[in-house]
Amino acid sequence: MPISFLETMEGPLVDRDGRAHHAVLDLRCESGRIASFTLDGLARITGTFSAGPWADAAACEGTLEVRPVRGRRLGYTAEFRGTDNARYRLVGVKHPNPLRPLASMTTLHTRLLREGECVAEGILRFEWNTLGAFLASWRPWHGMQTQPMTAPPRHPDLPGPEPLDPLERRTMHALGEALIAPGVKVPPLDDETVEQAIAILAFLPGHLQLVFRAALRALDAGARLRHRQAFAALPLDRRRNLLRDAEGLGTAGAAATLLLGMPIKSAHFARREYLDALGVPDYRNPVREKEPRWLQNHTPAEALGERETVVDADVVIIGTGAGGGPVAASLAEAGLGVVLLEEGHYHRREDFAGDPAERLLRFWRDGGVNSTIGNAPVVLPLGRMVGGSTAINSGTCFRTPDDVLQRWRDEGLPEDFAPENFARWLDLAEAELGVEPGDPAWLGRIAEAVAKGADALGGIHGPLRRNAPGCDGQGLCVVGCPTGAKRSSDVSWVPRALKAGAALFTGLPVTRLLMRGRRCHGVLATGQDRHGAPRTLEVRAKIVVVACGTLHSPVLLARNGIRLPWLGRNLSVHPAVGVHALFPESQGQPWRAIPQSYGVEGLVDPRVRFEGFAGPPQLTAPSMTLFGEELTRWMDRFDHIGQYGFMVCDDGNGRVVPGPDGRPLVHYHVDREATALFRRGSAVLSEMLFTGGASEISTGIDGVGVIRSIDEARAIAARPLRAHHFRLMGFHPLGTCRMGSRPDRGVVDPDHRVWGTTNLHVIDGSTIPTGLGVNPQITIMAAALRAAEGIRDRLGG
Ligand SMILES: Cc1cc2nc3c(=O)[nH]c(=O)nc-3n(C[C@H](O)[C@H](O)[C@H](O)COP(=O)(O)OP(=O)(O)OC[C@H]3O[C@@H](n4cnc5c(N)ncnc54)[C@H](O)[C@@H]3O)c2cc1C
Numbered sequence: 001m002p003i004s005f006l007e008t009m010e011g012p013l014v015d016r017d018g019r020a021h022h023a024v025l026d027l028r029c030e031s032g033r034i035a036s037f038t039l040d041g042l043a044r045i046t047g048t049f050s051a052g053p054w055a056d057a058a059a060c061e062g063t064l065e066v067r068p069v070r071g072r073r074l075g076y077t078a079e080f081r082g083t084d085n086a087r088y089r090l091v092g093v094k095h096p097n098p099l100r101p102l103a104s105m106t107t108l109h110t111r112l113l114r115e116g117e118c119v120a121e122g123i124l125r126f127e128w129n130t131l132g133a134f135l136a137s138w139r140p141w142h143g144m145q146t147q148p149m150t151a152p153p154r155h156p157d158l159p160g161p162e163p164l165d166p167l168e169r170r171t172m173h174a175l176g177e178a179l180i181a182p183g184v185k186v187p188p189l190d191d192e193t194v195e196q197a198i199a200i201l202a203f204l205p206g207h208l209q210l211v212f213r214a215a216l217r218a219l220d221a222g223a224r225l226r227h228r229q230a231f232a233a234l235p236l237d238r239r240r241n242l243l244r245d246a247e248g249l250g251t252a253g254a255a256a257t258l259l260l261g262m263p264i265k266s267a268h269f270a271r272r273e274y275l276d277a278l279g280v281p282d283y284r285n286p287v288r289e290k291e292p293r294w295l296q297n298h299t300p301a302e303a304l305g306e307r308e309t310v311v312d313a314d315v316v317i318i319g320t321g322a323g324g325g326p327v328a329a330s331l332a333e334a335g336l337g338v339v340l341l342e343e344g345h346y347h348r349r350e351d352f353a354g355d356p357a358e359r360l361l362r363f364w365r366d367g368g369v370n371s372t373i374g375n376a377p378v379v380l381p382l383g384r385m386v387g388g389s390t391a392i393n394s395g396t397c398f399r400t401p402d403d404v405l406q407r408w409r410d411e412g413l414p415e416d417f418a419p420e421n422f423a424r425w426l427d428l429a430e431a432e433l434g435v436e437p438g439d440p441a442w443l444g445r446i447a448e449a450v451a452k453g454a455d456a457l458g459g460i461h462g463p464l465r466r467n468a469p470g471c472d473g474q475g476l477c478v479v480g481c482p483t484g485a486k487r488s489s490d491v492s493w494v495p496r497a498l499k500a501g502a503a504l505f506t507g508l509p510v511t512r513l514l515m516r517g518r519r520c521h522g523v524l525a526t527g528q529d530r531h532g533a534p535r536t537l538e539v540r541a542k543i544v545v546v547a548c549g550t551l552h553s554p555v556l557l558a559r560n561g562i563r564l565p566w567l568g569r570n571l572s573v574h575p576a577v578g579v580h581a582l583f584p585e586s587q588g589q590p591w592r593a594i595p596q597s598y599g600v601e602g603l604v605d606p607r608v609r610f611e612g613f614a615g616p617p618q619l620t621a622p623s624m625t626l627f628g629e630e631l632t633r634w635m636d637r638f639d640h641i642g643q644y645g646f647m648v649c650d651d652g653n654g655r656v657v658p659g660p661d662g663r664p665l666v667h668y669h670v671d672r673e674a675t676a677l678f679r680r681g682s683a684v685l686s687e688m689l690f691t692g693g694a695s696e697i698s699t700g701i702d703g704v705g706v707i708r709s710i711d712e713a714r715a716i717a718a719r720p721l722r723a724h725h726f727r728l729m730g731f732h733p734l735g736t737c738r739m740g741s742r743p744d745r746g747v748v749d750p751d752h753r754v755w756g757t758t759n760l761h762v763i764d765g766s767t768i769p770t771g772l773g774v775n776p777q778i779t780i781m782a783a784a785l786r787a788a789e790g791i792r793d794r795l796g797g
């Protein structure tokens, strides 16, 4: 388990002429593993150092050597290039004293050497103002991953972050051999795949690494229990049998096998020789744009010069997705002073290039593998970047159904929500996003198969409406549109806001709402500069808008003392499943089409909506339950695969609470009614695809697997399948700060103000009172535009 913390020390250094110079040392200390740290007492340090004429925020790097018992010392050594370009070395030591623990551990006796010669010395002390940041920074694992998939720089003397121990590495290799069999196009597994898979694992946050390691250990323990041999020592067929058995072990088994397959499959099916054999492009040619002028209003955390920056605004908005983006544009254009704060980064068009699996790891929060706790794991992907989840969504646009709006009216929400009134804001959102049906040229062959099948079964079908005018079917919407055709918030609302004068700060997760009684007078965000040293930004504002999304907004409120009965409750996720269909004839280039192009309704039940999904092989393989020769048979013919799925409208029985490390912990129960709809929906989905020409369908359902006929498809409806037999995903979480006409009915009032506060608003998916049954981004944006009008009227913008 890796370990890291941040520390700031400052004080005077006295030069050889007796002059004192103020010095500040901002450090991040980290060690690959607690175990190795305990044994060798070595950690790597990086950070910045400023002191008199010698250094001005110079990047420094070195080691921390901890010998508290034997040597009674903590030694800090860091090297940097000074302002005169000479090599400097900072040598500091703390002498732990059990009689004076606090004083001795916060005093650093420091010497500064220039080219080996001492130029100044003095005592730096722990900066007590930074105690909060210091305490918050202690992590037994990497908390916030902000870097792309490049290995962090290693200090030559130290073990780098290595997520697996030798036994786990062997098990991982053996697991890879069980998952991947060589084929015509599929290359054999080798060390390159395993190393790349381990690099993917190292990128995931620590808690997921722990779960992964536990799953590997459990696999090995299972092998020892059953065969008295390590998993790595078993012949291939026994390893595969064990994997199959693990899948059948209820919810935990389903979750563990899903997670175990992910890194190896992503890594292997991203191998160039395989993709070349299929003709899949490398996506390495970025679209380059001239830097737009409005980007001058963007400040990443790394560029914050001061350790603490304070900014004043009329309105501060936390989050830049479907909720935050429209509010920012609307208020900035009304002439109000708007500050937008975003935890993720702003990505230029040229960043939306390169391997899709690598991009997924960078843009999807926690690599997209977070899931719910409950009777069946539901994977909940979210975007963490400017644009939020809109930057990685499929671009499908639905207006809020009239019956849903009517239900809200019946619950006491105002006239604005009557269908004829709410239409005004829906129109505005659709106009900004350029919503229109997908171009027939890029619907993909799957649309033809679905249309034929839906016709035969009596479904209503057609191209889905999308926010991507000018889309040329690059097929990568969920890892960021490379051409900018998809008008996600980073392309539409946020630039509009910045053009109108709003300021955008990125890489700055907000951790504190500065509450004084019923009023929130600002927010505090903490980020890091490029050396890992802390940077804090305080924004004071008349109005504070929380727009962190359905999973994060309730957690931020709860962690800042908001207590309301509905907070975190009422979560709906619109659970979804998908199947892979093999067609006898090639589907052309299934990766070169709109991934979610075609919709079907009117089959099974009004709560069931069929929509597609698709992606290149490295995004597809991890979602497939197949492995070994069966997987290879499919992946060798990847151009024959079509993908399609459906979602079930749910009623909000989930709950979000603050979990360890400030992350949302999501409880969700797939009820019997929804499970029945998954059974019937899967049967109809498979029948539709067989009728449309598919010859085999990999259902992804435990115990059903691959089916080859309409009879087998129909039989799914009658099988005793439970929720955990399905591989579920939830792309549309809503409702955890629901709007209610009274404090006992919701978290925010009809103006989106948190009940019991005067100026704290929530404007995002979390305020949507009920599940919608359709893709929600247009509803969230329309509600946000309405809420912004209210704020504008109140502030007189
Ligand atoms: C893969 C995928 C496909 C989807 N496809 C569709 C689709 O086709 N059509 C559709 O209508 N919907 C789709 N959705 C759903 C849609 O994108 C979301 O419902 C919508 O973006 C939610 O808006 P939001 O503002 O609530 O949250 P988000 O858009 O997720 O924005 C929240 C933002 O807040 C930031 N944030 C969180 N916490 C903090 C903090 N403490 N400090 C600072 N910033 C913070 C996050 O980084 C994020 O940028 C899809 C979603 C996913 C993940």
Ligand code: SF4
Pocket: 395, 468, 470, 471, 472, 473, 474, 475, 476, 477, 478, 480, 481, 482, 483, 484, 485, 486, 593, 594, 595
């Ligand atoms: S299909 Fe491609 S071009 Fe079209 S919106 Fe998606 S990513 Fe952009």
